[in-house]
Amino acid sequence: MRILVVEDEVKTADYLRKGLSESGYRVEVALNGLDGQQLIQTQAFDLIILDVMLPGLDGWQLLQNIRQTSQTPVLFLTARDAVEDRVKGLELGADDYLVKPFSYAELLARVRTLLRRGPPRESAEFQVADLQLDLLRRQVTRQGERINLTNKEFALLHLLMSREGEVLSRAFIAAQVWQMNFDSDTNVVDVAIRRLRAKVDDPYPQKLIHTVRGMGYLLGEQP
Structure with a gap:
C-alpha cells in the first residue's frame, strides 16, 4: 500500500x-x-x-x-x-x-x-457510447466491429475508459501507461493519443477522445 x-x-x-x-x-x-x-x-x-x-x-x-x-x-x-x-x-x-x-x-x-x-472492484468490461472494451478478452469493438490495438494502445484506452469523464494529465497518463516520469519535451502521450484516435474515433461520426487545453485528455460523450 x-x-x-x-x-x-x-x-x-x-x-x-x-x-x-x-x-x-x-x-x-x-x-x-x-x-x-x-x-x-x-x-x-x-x-x-x-x-x-x-x-x-x-x-x-x-x-x-x-x-x-x-x-x-x-x-x-x-x-x-x-x-x-x-x-x-x-x-x-x-x-x-x-x-x-x-x-x-x-x-x-x-x-x-x-x-x-479499498477501491471499488474494477469491472472487466467498459462501454462508452458504442465503444466497448473487454479487459479479460483484451478485445475492443465499436459499432460491433473489432478494433486491433497494440498493447500500449489497449492500456491507454483502458485507462481513459476506466476514468470516463475525468481529465487525465499527460504526466498521469505517462506514469500509468509507460511507468515513466513525464518530460514536457517528450510527446509520447500526444503521439499515442493521435494513433488511438485514428483507430477508435476517426472512422466514426461521434468523437469520444477529447483534448482539454492546458490540462490533458478525457474520454466521454460530449453534449
Whole structure:
C-alpha cells in the first residue's frame, strides 16, 4: 500500500514517514501543496494524508483538485479544529478528519480503516457510447466491429475508459501507461493519443477522445 503525506512541518512529516513505514506502508512525503499535486498527478496512491495549512497550495484547494480526477481516500491531519473546518473538509470530499496533536495509534487505526475499504472492484468490461472494451478478452469493438490495438494502445484506452469523464494529465497518463516520469519535451502521450484516435474515433461520426487545453485528455460523450 502506498501512502502520500502532504505536510509542511518537517518534524511531523518525518515522524509520519517513519511510523507508517515501520507499519508496513510505502510512504512518499511532499512538504508543500504544489509538490503534493505533482506527485498525485504522476503516481498512484492508496491513501493521501493531507494538512490544511500548506504553502503554495493549501489543503482545501489540493483536495478540490484531487476530487476532479480521483476518488483516492483522503485523511485530513491538521491543527484546524473548529467544527466548521471539519464540516468543510468532509463536504469537499475528505474521507476522515483528525486534529493535531494526535495519537499515532489512532492515526494508524484510521489509516487501516480507510485502506480496508479499498477501491471499488474494477469491472472487466467498459462501454462508452458504442465503444466497448473487454479487459479479460483484451478485445475492443465499436459499432460491433473489432478494433486491433497494440498493447500500449489497449492500456491507454483502458485507462481513459476506466476514468470516463475525468481529465487525465499527460504526466498521469505517462506514469500509468509507460511507468515513466513525464518530460514536457517528450510527446509520447500526444503521439499515442493521435494513433488511438485514428483507430477508435476517426472512422466514426461521434468523437469520444477529447483534448482539454492546458490540462490533458478525457474520454466521454460530449453534449
